[in-house]
Amino acid sequence: MTKTKMDHEKQGRVHPRVADLKNQFVKGQLDRREFLRTTTLLGLSAAAAYTFADTFDVELPSLISSAEAATPKKGGILRCGMQVQDMSDPAVYDWVEKSNVTRQMCEYLTITGPDNVTRPMLAEKWVPSDDLKTWTFHIRKGVMFGNGDELTADDVVVNIKRWLDPNVGSSMVGMLNTMLDEVDGKDKDGKAIKVKRMIEGSVEKVDDHTVRIHLKSPDLSIPEKMYHYPAAILHRSFAEKGANITKTPDLGTGPYTLTEYRVGEIAILKRRGGGFKYWGDDPLLDEIHYIDTGQDAAAGLAALASGQVDAIYTLDLTLLGAAQNMPGVTVHEVTTAQTGCMRIQGERAPYNDIRVRQAMQLAADNEQMLKTAHQGRGQVAENHHVCACQPDYAPLPKIARNVGKAKQLLADAGHGGGLNITCNVGNTNGQWETDQVVVLKQNLAEAGINLNVNVMPAAQYWDVWDKADFSLTVWTHRPLGTMLLGVAYRTGVPWNEAKYSSKEFDDLLTQAESTVDIDKRHKIMAKVEKRLQDDAIMIQPYFRSVMNATSDKVKGIGVHPTNYHQWNKVWIDS
Amino acid sequence: MSNIVETVTPAPTLGFAFIRAIKSFALLRESTPGMVGAGLVLFWVIVAILAPLIAPFDPLATLQPMAKPGTEFVKGGTFWLGTDHLGRDILSRIIFGSQTVLFYAPLATVFAYTLGILMGLAAGYHLGWWDIVLSRISDIILSFPVLVLYIIIIATIGSSGINIIIAITFASAPGIMRIVRGLVLDLRNREYVAAAQTRGESSLYIMLVEILPNARGPLIVDACLRLGYVIITIGVLGFLGLGLPPPDPDWGGMINETRKMAMIFPHMTIFPCIAISSLILGFNLLADGLREVSLRD
């Protein structure tokens, strides 16, 4: 921290928008969190931002769930129950668990804390251009890879190019859309189609420790995107060496290395030895063991109950009651933008009639779904996938549930006699997904829609998740609403499971991404949200809280909205 | 005399079979376990039939989540067995769940039996190539561990009521075929079969009229056991999340949905466990009793 502060002081230049933000914050137009978040994004150091904010706001936010009174102890092994999934190339990760293992050995340019504030990490600072189209990242000096090489701009450039290489297939493509261009390509039959390719020269190595990226259009959330879980910075030779982090754990800069890894069983991370010198504060734990307790969530809690693990990755909602009643176990909870989004592909019958989709939205009782399926733990949402906990959220007028109108719409669409639809659900995150659909089934039944619940095994669900007409997909938390909308609803992005395609939406989203002015941005976001809501491409009833449970002897641990494991300060009090 | 003519029909009809079945069940009185089993099964059958009348609540309605057994509901009524995590009355779900299980299990068993009996008759009566081909096919199916087979089938074709019936039919028919084949191999050497052959009866007639009715004893016993096993299978599939689609109450599914909460709300899991075990026990005891009685006969 101190180092960062010094760097900032040396830096001298502050983004011109920071002053406006300070102004807004002082006037009370901007809440504290938003101020911190935005100013840090614009390059102000977190410390400086906090210092500034604190002058106006007496209460300090707790960065982690509880500030530990006791002195941290070094050493010890943390055993965490979590699925040990197959991992190879962090760039193509599609699941947070994978990144949690690699997060201990590979680091990111930036780091977003549980407070949604993004701080420097491998990039000791970043400087956006005034138009937010050019971002200069200053790479921290003296960062060592596990193999002894020093981190340079080359490594960063190689990584960014890999993310955007269509042959790699990273979801970063959706994140860094503004670095892409549509060019002519060919599909497998030789037909001409448009394919997205990185704009030549959009990544630029300025010097050995400076990388600059050029965007087509402004994007405020670039630093946050740099902490998106596939964006781990790896050694430049990573691809040549097989693009498998489990085989080459020394190609990361993190403090730990992977010593044992068996998919479905265990991953053991140990503090890097040899001549390795970690650039930051040494972590407290000697070893981190991820123990796979299977796909069955109860097994995880059972393991925690019987002391086989000290923490579990996530506490299934169904186990909350049990965990709360377990002596020696602490439950951590945080509101997030995680959600079970029941998106609708509007191309196919009967969904190609917008009245059907609207009727579904009107018949759905989002509040009841939250209350019943998720035990009320979360926030009611408004079918546009932007969460009130996200700074760019703009409140929209509430739309009340209206079964009568839904019936009317259905009748208009020619389904007055009833409608039979099916929703796929994979329980990829837990039983609550099915429960949510079951409640929806009841809601829709009131409007004369018969919803069949098609429960399928998780893995099978992932085969069809973006193909079926109507399914419930679990989306994880992202610090900014725009980030999620960018990967999930922009035309043609790989994860656009609703197959949503709206020029208006795309443009608005791009605009929002490049707008720093809070008021203006909120206004644009309102339009973005409204667009999504009006197009009725999803029933997105609520944003859920996530929970995990740890043994009381684990100190300094909390729950990150994205379930990212940031454990450099975690220690064991045995 | 003429009324005798009316009552007598050339081949045994369903009515006759039914009366005979009733008679053989009447023999059960002599077996205490058999009576207990029949009682359990009958209990659940009655529960299933009267479900809409006796269930205190709508099994799908979300009323009051996680109520403990005996909780009074604000809008009237009592959750005698509590409610589940979605606030659905467990008693009502168990009551309606009996409909599900007593619909799918017997249906699947009937299909399995139809196929198994046809295969067994063909193999056991014709022998030769029929036998070799059918026996080998069934050997191969039977050489799969049965649950593995179910999981592969269900995971491949998806889980729905029909698919579960298909899977159970597919996986149980060979076992039934073996039993039928064994019985047919014995029965086909009976002199009344030879008598039918010597009067030029068709194979189908001999198989269905002369042989099959006489194999019913062991088959009924086996059917009871198999029903129990099918119920377990449906339960296991539900437990593994491959069962009948929610929200219709299915005991295995109920256990699966709530078992994680079993340590804090044991009622959600234990009552469906008791329900399913008691029904299986009923069928097993019934089979035992029938076997005992048939041996004594």
Add this chain to the structure above:
Amino acid sequence: MIESNDEYVLEINNLCLSYFVRAGEIPAVVDFSCTLKAGESIGLVGESGCGKSTVALGIMNYMGNNGGIVGGSIKFKGRDMVALNEEELRHIRGSEISMIYQEPMVALNPSLTLGSQLMEVLIVHEGVSQAEARKRSIQMLDDVKLPDAERVMNAYPHQISGGQQQRVVIAMALLSSPALLLLDEPTTALDVTVEAGIVELIAELSKKYGTALLYISHNLGLMLEVCDRICVMYSGEVVEEGSIDSIFTWPKHPYTHGLFGCIPLPHADKNARPLTAITGQLPLPHERPPGCNFGPRCSFFKEGLCDGDDPHMEEVTTDNDPVHRVRCYRWNEVDTSVAMSAGIGKDAAEIGETVLEIDNMKKYYEVQDTSMGALFSGGMTKYVKANESINFTAKRGQTVGIVGESGCGKSTFAKVLMGLETATSGEVRLAGTNIGDLPVKTRTPKQLGSLQMVFQNPNDTLNPSITIGSAISRVITKFGVESDPEKVYERVMQLLDIVKLPRDFYIRRPRQLSGGQKQRVGIARAFAGNPAMVIADEPISALDVSVAAAVTELLMDIQREHKTTLLFISHDLSAVRYLADRIVVMYLGQIMERGTTDEVFSPPYHPYTEALLSAVPIADPEIEKRHIVLEGNLPSVLDPPRGCPFCTRCPSRIGEICDDVPPAVQIDGESHAIACHIPLEELRKAEPVVKVPSDLQKKRSLLAKEARAKVMAAEAAAAEAAAAEAKAKAAAAAAAVAEARVDAVPVDKEPG
């Protein structure tokens, strides 16, 4: 009452045995008394279900979980078996009393070597060493004339033949030199030629060891050969007891007498003197009538007397039998001896045109040989020659008997005729049409209907799930006799009348019928299509004698009436002799001899026929019989001898020609053919096996009358004497009672 006496090995007094089931107590044996001296043999004879096996088990005090001795006493060498505990019983069982069982195969433990099963008897009872036990076991095996005793010791039961198994069981029973040997139908499961050997062996051994025998059988003829005295049992009671002579000469109980009437003796004739069956059925143990159990079936039944109190055994001793007792109120009122030749004569059926011609018919089965040798030599397929060169003809109205022991191919032959199998070569012509290669499915309804079959096993012949009416109706419609339901129904009723069954059997199920009734339904079914020919495959072998006689007679009557050709397949030579006009003797798939009944039953004989005739027990002490006991076992059909099939056991084998060359068929007279290497002249020299005295009937009835007169006289005298004695006894008894009171005082001094 029989006095207690030390010379008796076994002394049974008023023994009552019951089984206890859910429905209550079922008395299996009531009031059974008998005595047995050392070296004596007593026979228990009766039809199935009369309780004779229960007696044997009761003597061992082994009644299973649900049986028990409810009354009376069993004294073995003076010790009361009822009072002994398990351990004491154990010392007697197998060592002093041994048992030989009906089916040797199931009596031997299939997974232990015969040696160990034999040796354990000695080891347990006499505590001898292994080596000693082995030595003595081998010796005993030699004694029961088992060749290659060493091999047998190491063999498992299934590796030896049924006859050998029974010899092992006998050896096992005799190892400890028991004082009493219980034999429960020891030869019933065996072929008749094997039976002869076993019977001879038992007689020999019991003499040698001085063992008392209790011999249980349903076969009166066998009793005659092995026993000194017999007890005739009926429905849980002994109805008559006496010496062989006495009972065979003058059976005093109507049931015993009835039994004789049912046995086809050599002098019986189906037309002149047909068998007389006992009417009615054996009552079930819990449905016994009041009074005499035989009452409802007895033609001498007298109301008020016979259905009153239960009759007791009465002594009817004559001088040729010191102990002859009978359980009948009217034994001396009815002249059972006269009824001996009862049965009303019938007209012989006319013999018409040829119905069936069998011309050099062969039936081979392919068998895959899986032995290593065959695998390498390539001779994987072997042929079982089930039928080899069958030739004969049958005419309308004629009865042809096919006789032979198990495995002789007689059932295969029936199958070919019925079209269930097709002939490998040769022709089977039914009314001129070759049907040998015509499987049943391609035969016309007329062909099917004209050739029908009566099956062996009454419990198997009717489909248990189809009513009698439906079963018969189906045949009628199937063969196109009638199609109108009313007419079909009429026809069924007619058929039920023909087979003498009540019409309301129409709606009965086979389960509700007795064995004999089922067999009648089977006959009705066979005759429903007005057949030209009926094949009866051992139709009576599973029936009790009294029922068998009735069924036989019924079959004959219908045949006579319908002028049907009857092909009667049987292993029972007596039955075949009784009812067949022509006889075919088969052995290992080949015809050994064929001809008219007279031709076959008088010299020249084929050596096999000769042995077969000699082996059949005849229940008449007046008939003389030559004894020919065959050695060796029936060869396997898979590996028959190259030459004459009978050469391995033939007592008159003349040399290697028998082993190597199949014998030619020698024709003697018009229709008599013998397949043998021995020239006809030689064969003709043979003495008749069975000599029936020409005046047998006269002699028999004379004897009986004589005996009867004697008894009457003796009775009269005895009555007088008894009256006198009774007085004396009464006086003596009074004195004894007075004395007893005095004696009793010290005993009873502690009342309660």
Add this chain to the structure above:
Amino acid sequence: MLIMISKRIGFMILTMLVVSMLLFMLLEFSPGNVATKVLGPYSSEEARQLWLERHGYFEPLWWRYGTWLGNFVSGEFGDSVRFRVPVSEVLWPRLWNTAILGFWTFAIMIPLSLILGVLAGMREGSRLDRVISVGSIITTSVPEFASTVLLSAIFVFGLKWLPGTSSMTSGFDVKQMILPVMVLIIYDFGYVARMTRASMAEVMTTHYIRTAVLKGLPYKQVILKHALRNALIAPFTVIMLQINWLLSGVIVVEFFFAYKGFGALLLEASLNQDIFVIEACAMVAVFVAVASQTIADIGYTYLNPRIRFS
């Protein structure tokens, strides 16, 4: 005997061949899916086609099957889609774990069920027989999934005596073994016990037992020498078939207790449609089934002299 064994083995191989064919057809019928599975849903069509070509998917079906079979026989089961390692690397350790589980289950269940079965069958209808028979019906009627829930509710969460999972990550632990073994035994012992009882009861009514008793043998000798030898032939076959049963029986138990065994692997592979793992697992399962069946047949023959010497 030798012929029989070679016949059985021949049949075993034949069955395996047919099963392998069926599996191959079932799972690799649509090669496009295979590539998608292996390369992941974000792979490009180009890459999939390339992969398919490289792995010979454009060859004729029989050629592919032949190659696959050849690889399979030589122990080359392909790579797991999910684990991205050769299947054999995952399969064998998992199978070994299940073997350990199976060993303990059998080691306790077989003696228990045989003794109870013999005791019950020895005196049919006695009080002991009733108790054992009804008891075994009841335990058999509680499905494994119900007993896992109930037992872990009692022993893990109620009494806190036993660990709730059996992942054995830190080496073999007897305590972790108790619950899975208990569940398997509870469900299965009744079946074997009842078979043994039936077999024993049947033997006790045979005539050769009567012969043995009437020979005057002590009761103990009748039971031990005459009855058991015959009565245990049928249970032997049943026990061998239980090995086959165990392979599916462990699925629920391993799933619930997170035991790293074969059943859980197969379940996960099926749910994840990890085709090469499914293929290998199914083949192993079928092999175990057919092999145990073969051993059962051979053993039956060996135990039963009626067949041995015929």
